[in-house]
Amino acid sequence: MAYKKIDKKDIDFLISICGKDRVFIGDKINEDFSHDELGGIHKYPEVLVEVLSTEEVSKIMKYAYENHIPVTPRGQGTGLVGASVAIHGGIMMNLSKMNQILELDEENLTLTVEPGVLLMEISKFVEDHDLFYPPDPGEKSATIAGNINTNAGGMRAVKYGVTRDYVRGLEVVLPNGQVMEIGGKIVKNSSGYSLKDLIVGSEGTLAIVTKAILKLLPLPKKAISLLIPFKNLETAIETVPKIIKAKVIPTAIEYMVRDVILASEEFLGMKFPDRSADAYLLLTFDGNSTEEIEKVYEDVAHICLEAGALDVLISNTQERQESIWKARGAFLEAIKASTTEMDECDVVVPRNRIAEFVKFSDELQRKCNVRIKSFGHAGDGNLHLYILRDELDEKAWKKKLEEVFEYMYEKARELGGKVSGEHGIGYAKKPYLMESEGNLTMNLFKNIKLAFDPKNILNPGKVC
16 A cells, blocks of 8 residues: 655644654664564654654644554554554654553542553552552563553463453544543443454554553452472473362463573573472462462462472562562563574463473474474463574575464464464564454454554554
8 A cells, every 4th residue: 555755744744743852753763663572573664753642642643644644653662573663654653651640540440541651650559559450461661552452461361361351441542533532430331332342452553542541459468479390391281271170260370491491590690499390380379368378379289299290389488489470571581682583473272272282382393493482371371482593594584484483373273272362463473363364354354444444544564
């Protein structure tokens, strides 16, 4: 599709809205804005603008719509699939300076925030008021709008659900510049189609989030983790359905392997509490008293030992708890630091097929002669697999990636899984979404996009 190229008239208009200090062109655009966290896709916008209000977003979108200029919304750029990269140039709209916490409503248990507020800021703010925002993706420096746009899950999803479950209402700017309020502080709503749930997970292709009303919970008073070593990953993963079947739902069930732990140790310069085994499950339990949690985790410990666990290490001190979770939080950066480049697959499969997929990916390393590192959310079937480039040249790397991804996504389909559990589709994973979903679903996706954005100017080239 042909889009208008940015000219002096367009720059002058943007300056009239944002001022000279918040409009950047040419070499004034920082290199960070040409890619996201993985950096596999590079493209500079023609102009970068920092917006500070819904009114500014609305005026820019109205102008872009009338002049057929593509617009890419952007937060912290922590995504992994190129969703915040300006594939078609045009205007990149940086929303990270819209970062105010607007209201804490303790009667309705809601928090109203602007799109650029960081996840870590939300967690700290509400916990200071004895409240709890459960979604817990690994990247705590992501903006809340980024989490909303990818329907981020994270480690606590097994018990508490994902971002969509905690979005009560949204203020959004449509591609034509109109401002729309969706949902609100209401708990129930059966008033027509759920537009809110369409926006959540839409990766900035349907509307730009400028305000969000988030659901909160009372803060659990206690949390205890179990670090459970196993002789191999297969035994560890096969234990997860047994835990779930026992109707005991931990807050988080993570799996990890020894070489990723060692990489994290080296990256952080600190020791992991245990490194004796080849594979581990990391489980967390929360509640309002130590006695309540102990009753639950003792049952789980017994299940794990019967299933072949080598030991059950109880992380009941703040120091040990922090050392374990700090290492877990550094896994992605540690793997990234161990190679020249990497790409990621975050398939999700039914929980009872996790062991099968992990074993398959392990065999794929030998079959394709490439290093693959993995960790993930064993409790909800969301696996994070990283293919490492190492010393491959550009041509060999692209060929290898294509080969490995084809195998992985084919296996995910075979097991009843989906292309992405929480990182989204963006630009990088579009071909695999099409293969997975088929023509009927993709045509529905395209018609939804057309209804919101008939000129295809908002984050074009992403998802569908």
